[in-house]
Amino acid sequence: MSRSEKPDMKERILETADRLFYLRGIRAVGVDTVAAEIGISKRTLYNHFPSKDALIRAYLERRFTRVPASDKPPVEQILGTFDRLERGFASKGFRGCPFVNAVAELGTEDRAVRKIAIAFKESRRVWFRDLLLQLDVPDPEGLATQLTLLVDGSIAQDLVRDDPSMARAAKQAAAVLLANAGVEVGGDAAEKPQPATDRRRPASS
């Protein structure tokens, strides 16, 4: 099949489109820009993707990475999510949730895009729920939803404020919700102190 020297041209296009779409915005990046960034002709790009819409869909589907399985205790996995979030926020390349951004950019009328976004949000909710089922909480479905609210809330707040401590605030709230559901939460899991005021990266504001 593949006669091209570089492993897979389609994957190279997707990698570049992912980086540009996510960092600069989907509408802000043209197909010419994507092709030029890789150093290929626009024609080659259109030989792999019939339209920009198809490229956008492929970009979002590629972003749909499953959360890796873990053998750690469910509580640690749940609260660890917010630690990963905080590290993500602090990294330079973070710019919000690609699915929420895509819906915000392309509108709710774009069925294909919204379908992928919904699937992603639901997959995370189910991931929470399955962990909560192991913990025997009274209402795993509802609590899982509440945890996703904290995740998406901290992502939106960090996108605007560029303040990674939002993940820490979300983690503390999650710990309270878990404790309220009868789950034993390790004392060090949610480091309480931390006034959380002004933990912005100096680059911003």
Added chain:
Amino acid sequence: MSRSEKPDMKERILETADRLFYLRGIRAVGVDTVAAEIGISKRTLYNHFPSKDALIRAYLERRFTRVPASDKPPVEQILGTFDRLERGFASKGFRGCPFVNAVAELGTEDRAVRKIAIAFKESRRVWFRDLLLQLDVPDPEGLATQLTLLVDGSIAQDLVRDDPSMARAAKQAAAVLLANAGVEVGGDAAEKPQPATDRRRPASS
């Protein structure tokens, strides 16, 4: 000053820009579209706003409406926020947070837009905090932040899923956080039952 028959041309332009920008997206709506929607010439629009960027900024500043003062008890005000949210979600014209959407669309590099968005988010956090101060909770700053996470989380989730029950889930979580801080929460404040599954509007999906 104003020689125009209609009260204020500038306000008419802003009203229309608000509706179109919010519902269809800022980048998706051109200045020609805004002018045509009102029935004025593009030249008139540019006589009131020097550029589209200026119109965008004015649109966001106009969206920056303060939460009205209320004499109801602080707890009711806080939890009532989520009831208002749910009604907003259920209304046809809801399409997420205009500030988050603007940052998602225009990028974090747009200093002016981001500054307005940050100011708005902070104003809501301060509104929560001032109410919490009246309730004598241990950490009003941190709890206020957590409440904003629930607000923005439910907004993001509703934008994607078109599911107004997200506001209800947020309200229940908020009630738990308040109770955990020692606040007396009325039993009817957070109507517990409600499996919350599939409360979508029939129009969607």
Added chain:
DNA sequence: TGTTAATTACACAGATCGGTGTAATCAAGC
């Protein structure tokens, strides 16, 4: 009535966009 300012219609500039057509070039497999 005459002055003044707002609004109008309309053409147009300059850029960018998504997408196509074509013929040449290049590299791998038989």
Added chain:
DNA sequence: GCTTGATTACACCGATCTGTGTAATTAACA
């Protein structure tokens, strides 16, 4: 060496976008 398929350069299309220039028109006010 020849065939085949991928890639290339490059021109080009039509649409859309922000923004401007201009001269005519309208309406309020003195």
